[in-house]
Amino acid sequence: MKNRRLFWRIVDKIEAGIDSGEFIAGSRLPPERELAERFDVSRPTIREAIIALEVREKVEVKTGSGVYVVSPNKAVKPVKKVNAFELTQARALVEGEIAALAAKTITDDEISTLKQTLILMKDMKNVEEADTKFHKVIAHSTRNGALITLFEEMWALRSSSVEIIKDYDIVCSTDNAKTLAEHTEIVCALESHDAAKARAAMHKHFNRLINVLFDKLEAQALEEVRRKTNANRDLYSIESLLNKRP
Incomplete structure (x- = not known):
């Protein structure tokens, strides 16, 4: 995006x-x-x-x-790479519980801020920034330092590899209307201070994102099969053999 x-x-x-x-x-x-x-x-x-x-x-x-x-000579710990599926599943679990807790702790001002992000998404203005702000406001509204740190670390993983960046670019650019509807449902649950509904709404949001990732993977696999089939067709077709004759 x-x-x-x-x-x-x-x-x-x-x-x-x-x-x-x-x-x-x-x-x-x-x-x-x-x-x-x-x-x-x-x-x-x-x-x-x-x-x-x-x-x-x-x-x-x-x-x-x-x-x-950071000094280039500074020793760094090796980091195990994760993929977009692992990251999205982990985010669903963690942010689902974040939403449940936030339903009990979120303030009216924070709800107003979330509603502003919905307006930006509806108007297609700074959609990526609006999405970032949406999730961060909910995490910070828990007032739980450990959960906020965990959220920030997972959010940073979205930019940890070229593969995840590409996958999330596709996910974030797929059907903004559905994302807006899901975000709206989450805000409604938070505003009603219903922890169970907030958790379920967040899980619903991430479940669709995971399915979008699977659809993308399936489309790529089909395209690869199609490419190989076309290559074999060209290789073994009678027309191809005749054209190669001196």
Whole structure:
């Protein structure tokens, strides 16, 4: 999607600055507001870029201090790769419980913020940013630091590999109307402070996303079969043999 491509351009620019020595290892990156003005993008776009850079281990976010450039010699722990199916299933389980807890803790102001994201999605304005804000507001409304950290880490995994990025681009660009309807159902459940309905609505949302992923995989498999069949048809057809004769 457009917004996703945009934040990756910012990632490339900041990485170029790190490689060129403009941003020195150990130094703090300029504040979010300054980076947004410098690259002429929104602050949420800068936040998405920082998350991607953190996953790539180019920067380290220190709460209350800022974002620091990581030394290239810094030892890093090997990270087991996950795929989009694993990530989406994990998000469904965790965010389902987040929604259930949020139903008991969410404030009227947070509900209003969620409704604003619905308006943006309906008007097809900054859909990716609206989706990001939607899920983050719900997570933060739990007031549970462990759940918020777990959510943030899983959200960062959306940008952890080229494969997941491609898969999520397709998922996020598939049927915005259904996503809007599902988000609306989640907000209604949260507004009514019904934990069971909030959990079920969140599970319903992610269940469709998983099915979209399976549909994509099936379409790719069929296309590969079709490609191989056409290649074999060309190889073994009588017309092909006759055309090859001297």
